[in-house]
Amino acid sequence: ALLEARAVLDALRSNANSRDRQRPSSTSQPPEAPPQAAADGVLARGRGSAREEGQCQRAEAEAKAAREKEEAAAAAEASRRRCARRIASDRRARRAAGRKEEEEKSIASLRQEADRCAAQRYACSARRRADYLRHHEQALVRGVPQEPPGPPA
Numbered sequence: 685a686l687l688e689a690r691a692v693l694d695a696l697r698s699n700a701n702s703r704d705r706q707r708p709s710s711t712s713q714p715p716e717a718p719p720q721a722a723a724d725g726v727l728a729r730g731r732g733s734a735r736e737e738g739q740c741q742r743a744e745a746e747a748k749a750a751r752e753k754e755e756a757a758a759a760a761e762a763s764r765r766r767c768a769r770r771i772a773s774d775r776r777a778r779r780a781a782g783r784k785e786e787e788e789k790s791i792a793s794l795r796q797e798a799d800r801c802a803a804q805r806y807a808c809s810a811r812r813r814a815d816y817l818r819h820h821e822q823a824l825v826r827g828v829p830q831e832p833p834g835p836p837a
Contacts, residue, residue, distance in 0.1 A: 686750040693743035696736060 686747060686754060689743060689747035689750050693740065693747055696739050696743055699736070
């Protein structure tokens, strides 16, 4: 679109330049013409040059609009790319956060399991100690000194 507008603009300018060259210069004497015909010719040339000037201005405006449209399209594409990069970055961050959260949950679960196992071992040891002491007390109460089964493991 921009190239077409530039081509039209160049064609109009070259057309206007060629018409200006074809016009007789102000120093040369125009051929004798009736005064009304001369005035009509001047007006017609003025209208023609105004028309050409208007066409040039329109072509320039079209070229500017095409350039602005291309710039807007490029800006929109750049914005879409930035947005896509940000979305991808957010996704990666969420995945990383999810993995980190899963790792933290796993670690917490393992700690709970270790604490539970330690509590079970402590309870088992405490039960053995209590059994040992009860057996020893019973032996003392009976007055029969017996060798206790041994210290708890």
